[in-house]
Amino acid sequence: MKVVIVGSGYVGLVSGACFSALGHSVVCVDSNAQKINLLNSGGVPIFEPGLDALIKTNIDESRLTFSTDLKSSLKGADFAFIAVGTPTRQGGSEADLTSVYAVASEIALSAEDGLVVVTKSTVPVGTGDAVEAIIRTSRPDLVFAAVSNPEFLKEGSAIDDFMNPDRVVVGCDVPWATEKMKMLYEPLRATGAPILYTGRNAAEVIKYAANAFLAIKISFINEIADFCEAVSADVSEVANGIGQDTRIGRAFLNPGPGYGGSCFPKDSLALLATAQSHSVSLRVVESSIAANDARKRGIGRRVITALGNQVRGKTIAILGLTFKANTDDMREAPSLNIIAALQKMGARVRAYDPEGMEQARHYLQNVDYAENAYDCVAGADGIVVATEWKEFQGLDFARLSSLVSHPVIVDLRNILDSRKVEAAGFELHRIGSPRRAETASIQVTPRLLKPKNTGRVEREHPAANGSVRPAPQPAAV
Numbered sequence: 001m002k003v004v005i006v007g008s009g010y011v012g013l014v015s016g017a018c019f020s021a022l023g024h025s026v027v028c029v030d031s032n033a034q035k036i037n038l039l040n041s042g043g044v045p046i047f048e049p050g051l052d053a054l055i056k057t058n059i060d061e062s063r064l065t066f067s068t069d070l071k072s073s074l075k076g077a078d079f080a081f082i083a084v085g086t087p088t089r090q091g092g093s094e095a096d097l098t099s100v101y102a103v104a105s106e107i108a109l110s111a112e113d114g115l116v117v118v119t120k121s122t123v124p125v126g127t128g129d130a131v132e133a134i135i136r137t138s139r140p141d142l143v144f145a146a147v148s149n150p151e152f153l154k155e156g157s158a159i160d161d162f163m164n165p166d167r168v169v170v171g172c173d174v175p176w177a178t179e180k181m182k183m184l185y186e187p188l189r190a191t192g193a194p195i196l197y198t199g200r201n202a203a204e205v206i207k208y209a210a211n212a213f214l215a216i217k218i219s220f221i222n223e224i225a226d227f228c229e230a231v232s233a234d235v236s237e238v239a240n241g242i243g244q245d246t247r248i249g250r251a252f253l254n255p256g257p258g259y260g261g262s263c264f265p266k267d268s269l270a271l272l273a274t275a276q277s278h279s280v281s282l283r284v285v286e287s288s289i290a291a292n293d294a295r296k297r298g299i300g301r302r303v304i305t306a307l308g309n310q311v312r313g314k315t316i317a318i319l320g321l322t323f324k325a326n327t328d329d330m331r332e333a334p335s336l337n338i339i340a341a342l343q344k345m346g347a348r349v350r351a352y353d354p355e356g357m358e359q360a361r362h363y364l365q366n367v368d369y370a371e372n373a374y375d376c377v378a379g380a381d382g383i384v385v386a387t388e389w390k391e392f393q394g395l396d397f398a399r400l401s402s403l404v405s406h407p408v409i410v411d412l413r414n415i416l417d418s419r420k421v422e423a424a425g426f427e428l429h430r431i432g433s434p435r436r437a438e439t440a441s442i443q444v445t446p447r448l449l450k451p452k453n454t455g456r457v458e459r460e461h462p463a464a465n466g467s468v469r470p471a472p473q474p475a476a477v
């Protein structure tokens with residue numbers, strides 16, 4: 001079957017590559033000519049584990065092409081997927097559907113009879129009706145259907161999520177289009193993936209309800225972590241204790257600096273806005289948004305407190321910039337709040353991220369970037385682990401300790417082995433652990449008997465020269 005995907009970002013590119021791997025003939029379209037040129041010359045504009053190899057294989061097997069020309073791409077197409085961005089509308093909280101509607105209008109101009117127009121972008125309930133109306137108004141005689149097929153992939157494990165989904169949701173109210181969607185997803189169904197057929201409105205609601213629920217889980221465990229600190233309990237033990245309950249589940253119970261990324265913040269806000277427009281209160285969703293905003297606003301202060309309150313003129317090393325591990329996506333990353341707070345209090349910031357530094361440069365100013373974690377911490381007065389990259393767990397903490405000026409680590413993802421870190425002489429602050437509660441007010445003083453900082457280091461360490469790419473790992477947030 002011929003599939004056209006409009007929007008070749010995190011969702012569009014992964015979906016396009018995966019549909020082609022399932023045997024379909026796919027054209028990924030984007031209005032960004034630079035992106036399409038890069039793809040046509042063998043490059044991949046985003047970092048997603050396994051994506052470059054999957055794209056290459058399918059280009060080589062002539063199932064995957066890239067184009068800026070939607071009109072010619074739509075010739076003979078069975079499906080036109082809309083996978084463009086739906087950011088928060090500037091100055092508001094609802095989803096900005098400008099790109100979705102622009103693509104629907106453009107599809108209408110060149111669609112052929114029998115086309116199924118599928119919205120994969122996350123869109124408020126009722127958008128399918130609007131997409132259908134746009135096309136119908138432009139082409140009253142066209143035989144087409146507008147379907148909702150929200151995407152649930154997670155950046156960092158997107159290919160596996162697409163190929164082995166917990167479920168695929170197809171929201172369709174037109175029987176012939178449902179049959180066509182069944183054929184499209186047949187290769188996945190044959191491997192055991194559950195495909196749920198729902199009404200179009202239900203599918204649109206499912207996506208927002210799922211994201212809001214996950215965001216609520218994160219806000220919940222973050223608040224429980226604060227409570228644990230106050231009562232000398234370890235939140236990891238609590239998370240394991242409640243997560244073993246199959247009604248609750250362990251996933252998304254990892255406390256941290258607040259959720260970020262391109263989905264949870266904007267989708268929770270958009271859900272709330274849509275509910276309000278229907279005069280419905282979603283108080284739990286509203287509280288989760290407020291809790292996360294407060295957490296992200298407060299996280300910088302928390303870090304500064306752990307670092308002994310005085311950061312003016314100090315160099316703080318930030319390990320991890322992206323909103324979560326295994327992506328280069330910086331959208332709404334908590335590191336942005338932390339760095340802003342540190343800079344406001346007069347700290348110098350040096351940062352290292354395995355994949356995110358190129359993107360980070362668009363979001364941050366006055367930050368020095370290091371080529372590896374060791375260079376990043378050299379001479380630093382404190383280290384903050386802001387993203388759960390697996391390579392940070394494997395660092396040589398004795399070596400780190402010999403490089404820093406002050407041996408303090410604030411682990412905002414609870415990924416470090418406290419015994420190893422403390423054995424290397426570090427004072428470790430974690431989220432939701434009794435130790436942090438006890439030590440939060442300790443003023444950090446330089447160690448007297450510490451070897452002088454040796455400055456930049458040789459690059460022989462496996463993680464230090466960038467030659468080792470971390471294996472994909474489950475995302476925490």
Ligand code: NAD
Pocket residue numbers: 006007008009010011012029030031032035083084085086099102103120121122123151152153154155262263
């Ligand atoms: P993105 O910003 O990475 O990609 C969007 C792409 O659409 C860009 O390449 C842009 O150039 C292109 N585009 C915009 N307008 C266009 C137009 N008129 N014609 C052609 N191309 C156009 O966005 P994304 O992260 O892939 O998200 C896309 C949608 O999927 C959003 O609604 C998002 O909420 C949803 N979603 C994202 C994720 C995720 O993890 N990123 C997961 C599930 C769902």
